[in-house]
Amino acid sequence: MFLEALGSAILGLALAWAAAHRLPDRLPTRPLVLSTGVAGALFGAFLTHSALSSGHFLLILLGATAVSAASVSLLLRPKGRLRRSSATA
Numbered sequence: 001m002f003l004e005a006l007g008s009a010i011l012g013l014a015l016a017w018a019a020a021h022r023l024p025d026r027l028p029t030r031p032l033v034l035s036t037g038v039a040g041a042l043f044g045a046f047l048t049h050s051a052l053s054s055g056h057f058l059l060i061l062l063g064a065t066a067v068s069a070a071s072v073s074l075l076l077r078p079k080g081r082l083r084r085s086s087a088t089a
């Protein structure tokens with residue numbers, strides 16, 4: 001279980017770093033993105049491990065990666081400014 005947690009934390013960190021490196025203008029501060037990626041990966045590993053039990057190392061890492069990517073994607077902001085027209089215009 002230790003290797004699952006360590007592997008998923010490394011995967012979450014790598015995924016969050018790649019997202020922060022590729023989309024710096026659409027994401028908040030880098031420490032928030034990195035910690036969200038790691039926390040999402042650890043939660044995904046816990047969730048997948050609870051559902052499948054041990055012995056499915058690659059599937060657990062896949063679940064950790066999916067939850068980490070979903071967590072980081074929740075931090076994305078729109079690309080451009082939102083155009084809001086007033087009701088009186």
